[in-house]
Amino acid sequence: MSLIVQKFGGTSVANVDRINAVADRVKKFKKDGHHIIVVVSAMSGETNKLIGLAEDMMGAPEPRELDAIVATGEQVTAGLTALALINIGIPAKSYSGHQIKILTDKAHTKARILKIDEKAIRQDLDAGNVVVIAGFQGVDELGNVTTLGRGGSDTTAVAIAAAMKADECQIYTDVDGIYTTDPRIVKDARRLKSITFEEMLEMASLGSKVLQTRSVEFAGKYKVKLRVLSSFDAYGEGTIITFEEDEKMENPIISGIAFNRDEAEVSVRGFPDIPGSAYQILGPIADANIDVDMIIQNVGVSGANDFTFTVHERDLQKSIEIINDKVKAKINAREVIGDSKIAKLSLVGVGMRSHAGIASKMFKVLSDEKINIITISTSEIKISVILEEKFLDDAVRALHKAFELEKA
Amino acid sequence: MSLIVQKFGGTSVANVDRINAVADRVKKFKKDGHHIIVVVSAMSGETNKLIGLAEDMMGAPEPRELDAIVATGEQVTAGLTALALINIGIPAKSYSGHQIKILTDKAHTKARILKIDEKAIRQDLDAGNVVVIAGFQGVDELGNVTTLGRGGSDTTAVAIAAAMKADECQIYTDVDGIYTTDPRIVKDARRLKSITFEEMLEMASLGSKVLQTRSVEFAGKYKVKLRVLSSFDAYGEGTIITFEEDEKMENPIISGIAFNRDEAEVSVRGFPDIPGSAYQILGPIADANIDVDMIIQNVGVSGANDFTFTVHERDLQKSIEIINDKVKAKINAREVIGDSKIAKLSLVGVGMRSHAGIASKMFKVLSDEKINIITISTSEIKISVILEEKFLDDAVRALHKAFELEKA
Numbered sequence: 090m091s092l093i094v095q096k097f098g099g100t101s102v103a104n105v106d107r108i109n110a111v112a113d114r115v116k117k118f119k120k121d122g123h124h125i126i127v128v129v130s131a132m133s134g135e136t137n138k139l140i141g142l143a144e145d146m147m148g149a150p151e152p153r154e155l156d157a158i159v160a161t162g163e164q165v166t167a168g169l170t171a172l173a174l175i176n177i178g179i180p181a182k183s184y185s186g187h188q189i190k191i192l193t194d195k196a197h198t199k200a201r202i203l204k205i206d207e208k209a210i211r212q213d214l215d216a217g218n219v220v221v222i223a224g225f226q227g228v229d230e231l232g233n234v235t236t237l238g239r240g241g242s243d244t245t246a247v248a249i250a251a252a253m254k255a256d257e258c259q260i261y262t263d264v265d266g267i268y269t270t271d272p273r274i275v276k277d278a279r280r281l282k283s284i285t286f287e288e289m290l291e292m293a294s295l296g297s298k299v300l301q302t303r304s305v306e307f308a309g310k311y312k313v314k315l316r317v318l319s320s321f322d323a324y325g326e327g328t329i330i331t332f333e334e335d336e337k338m339e340n341p342i343i344s345g346i347a348f349n350r351d352e353a354e355v356s357v358r359g360f361p362d363i364p365g366s367a368y369q370i371l372g373p374i375a376d377a378n379i380d381v382d383m384i385i386q387n388v389g390v391s392g393a394n395d396f397t398f399t400v401h402e403r404d405l406q407k408s409i410e411i412i413n414d415k416v417k418a419k420i421n422a423r424e425v426i427g428d429s430k431i432a433k434l435s436l437v438g439v440g441m442r443s444h445a446g447i448a449s450k451m452f453k454v455l456s457d458e459k460i461n462i463i464t465i466s467t468s469e470i471k472i473s474v475i476l477e478e479k480f481l482d483d484a485v486r487a488l489h490k491a492f493e494l495e496k497a
Numbered sequence: 498m499s500l501i502v503q504k505f506g507g508t509s510v511a512n513v514d515r516i517n518a519v520a521d522r523v524k525k526f527k528k529d530g531h532h533i534i535v536v537v538s539a540m541s542g543e544t545n546k547l548i549g550l551a552e553d554m555m556g557a558p559e560p561r562e563l564d565a566i567v568a569t570g571e572q573v574t575a576g577l578t579a580l581a582l583i584n585i586g587i588p589a590k591s592y593s594g595h596q597i598k599i600l601t602d603k604a605h606t607k608a609r610i611l612k613i614d615e616k617a618i619r620q621d622l623d624a625g626n627v628v629v630i631a632g633f634q635g636v637d638e639l640g641n642v643t644t645l646g647r648g649g650s651d652t653t654a655v656a657i658a659a660a661m662k663a664d665e666c667q668i669y670t671d672v673d674g675i676y677t678t679d680p681r682i683v684k685d686a687r688r689l690k691s692i693t694f695e696e697m698l699e700m701a702s703l704g705s706k707v708l709q710t711r712s713v714e715f716a717g718k719y720k721v722k723l724r725v726l727s728s729f730d731a732y733g734e735g736t737i738i739t740f741e742e743d744e745k746m747e748n749p750i751i752s753g754i755a756f757n758r759d760e761a762e763v764s765v766r767g768f769p770d771i772p773g774s775a776y777q778i779l780g781p782i783a784d785a786n787i788d789v790d791m792i793i794q795n796v797g798v799s800g801a802n803d804f805t806f807t808v809h810e811r812d813l814q815k816s817i818e819i820i821n822d823k824v825k826a827k828i829n830a831r832e833v834i835g836d837s838k839i840a841k842l843s844l845v846g847v848g849m850r851s852h853a854g855i856a857s858k859m860f861k862v863l864s865d866e867k868i869n870i871i872t873i874s875t876s877e878i879k880i881s882v883i884l885e886e887k888f889l890d891d892a893v894r895a896l897h898k899a900f901e902l903e904k905a
Binding site for chain 1: 553563565566590
């Protein structure tokens with residue numbers, strides 16, 4: 090008997106019929122003798138509807154209240170999913186974040202999970218129940234409702250799998266696994282049977298959007314075995330995310346091409362090269378709870394520093410304001426420039442470590458396509474470039490072809 | 498400085514504009530220097546939408562899950578109301594039933610409040626906040642979400658007013674006070690400036706629908722000063738519900754005519770007159786958490802007993818099943834009959850105590866109208882009759898006129 094955590098996203102629980110399909114799937118696993126914990130998102134559209142209501146009420150809604158409002162979406166789905174299970178003879182109980190309880194820090198709208206009280210879950214599983222948990226939410230130590238930010242139900246699922254030492258954490262989505270790149274852009278993009286955590290982390294954080302970055306980090310940290318599956322495909326194996334490179338069946342140089350259109354770039358230009366300036370720039374950004382992705386620093390020809398970082402485009406205005414108000418004068422910078430019409434593209438693959446020349450091949454392909462590279466950043470298993478957004482699709486297609494990713 | 502609890506029902510918070518109007522009203526009281534606690538219902542239509550979803554999922558939804566789903570409606574409104582207040586410069590915080598916390602018994606869908614932890618509320622009020630509380634809900638001692646049943650937000654408001662020793666509990670509705678009867682049926686029905694608790698209790702339980710019975714009981718028990726007001730009328734005084742008869746300005750014989758179309762009658766007929774049979778009949782009904790309203794017992798001509806009680810029509814089927822399964826054979830009854838096409842009409846007035854002849858006048862008026870009375874039941878301050886539902890409107894009009902209730 091295994092303990093399996095199954096997470097279903099918004100499109101998988103979009104209406105009564107789909108929730109019934111989820112219940113049927115859970116029943117199958119339950120009948121096979123497994124203990125099952127289900128984590129659900131809000132019905133698709135609900136979270137946006139609730140955010141819309143809050144924004145109609147107050148332009149930039151106060152975060153504590155916004156969280157209290159938005160968290161109800163998952164609570165409704167959890168209750169409905171429990172009802173669907175009870176209705177087909179499977180004992181089930183739903184829980185909200187405050188009932189489990191999922192303790193988080195106080196960072197409303199992007200809280201981090203600190204602790205999960207697994208006692209109630211354990212008792213219910215032992216009593217034969219399927220436990221259905223509202224994703225995306227928790228409470229801080231004062232009992233204020235918090236949410237984990239977009240896609241946070243994945244994080245809930247992984248955190249619960251870690252706390253309960255589950256045998257597998259299955260993430261059901263509207264895609265049947267992780268692809269070499271987005272099939273909407275490259276027709277012969279190929280599903281990967283497995284991918285390493287490190288690669289997945291790069292793929293997710295770079296915008297493959299199948300899994301939320303934090304959930305993958307969490308899974309890696311607590312050695313939770315993750316599997317991405319389609320909730321619309323009864324027999325698919327999905328993509329398994331492995332801990333070890335040698336568990337990986339395929340071992341290509343490049344696993345996939347990730348990209349992100351939602352990124353925006355902030356450049357702080359022409360400041361003297363004094364130790365601590367990076368901290369002086371990014372400290373106030375972090376204090377405002379803005380997530381920073383790429384960070385690049387160059388010393389320009391004049392000897393003055395240029396510092397560039399990327400944020401989600403919704404945080405661009407606020408980031409520029411913070412830098413102008415709190416940083417610019419202090420570090421004596423010449424100008425602060427923001428650009429949201431950019432996109433990030435990354436080649437990802439553990440095989441890169443032992444293969445030289447990937448970067449130069451990538452740059453040549455882009456050059457042949459006459460696509461200008463704005464910024465470059467690399468790590469051991471990825472090469473990321475910032476491009477003008479309008480060139481993104483062409484760049485993805487050209488690279489997918491050049492690296493022959495359509496072939497297994 | 499007074500402490501005022503203000504409760505706003507579903508139509509008063511139906512959309513963004515109305516919630517903003519609620520916030521403006523609260524601001525006015527706050528600026529007058531009062532401490533304000535706001536209790537809100539779900540936006541009108543929301544509770545029914547959520548119940549509909551649950552029923553689509555499972556014909557008769559499991560009550561624990563139903564409560565968890567339905568309670569989200571008020572949580573959303575509470576958050577939105579807090580945002581509306583913050584947006585106009587009034588510091589505010591919302592609370593769900595589990596945060597306050599409002600401890601109830603375990604009777605899902607019709608729970609009773611046992612205790613309210615007023616500490617958090619007191620701290621917030623002292624810090625200058627308006628406290629906005631999601632009505633209609635609580636948690637049991639295990640942290641399961643419970644709801645108080647339809648109209649339960651009134652009960653929440655009164656319970657909080659009692660726990661906090663508030664100076665006044667204002668119930669805002671879509672009517673501007675308590676009327677001598679329903680103005681939709683009798684055009685010249687008149688708003689009462691005051692009414693006693695006892696009268697109000699009879700009016701509410703008999704279906705005037707302005708306030709939930711339990712909230713009036715609670716208010717009477719804890720001496721909470723209640724006022725019913727319209728949320729659409731900025732200057733109305735509404736109707737105040739007084740503790741003492743001598744506080745009452747008017748003292749007519751009859752205060753009003755209440756009625757209830759939702760009642761159904763269960764008759765258990767022809768059983769031997771043995772002590773304990775009333776308990777044997779009503780015990781299993783109470784165990785099933787079905788509320789019983791009228792109870793009438795007659796010894797028939799044959800010496801066999803007839804026992805009649807009324808329940809909400811939604812509980813009729815279940816009541817008949819319970820009596821047939823658990824009671825009929827045990828007490829050796831001849832037959833069990835149910836009827837939902839009935840209505841109850843009551844004359845209510847504390848003045849009745851000292852005025853003989855009210856009942857006979859009432860029966861004469863109905864007789865003149867050729868309306869047959871099925872059942873009669875009386876108390877010190879009311880006379881109730883069960884009629885065929887189709888005669889109800891005529892009966893109300895004839896009695897309103899005969900007792901001259903349109904005159905102050």
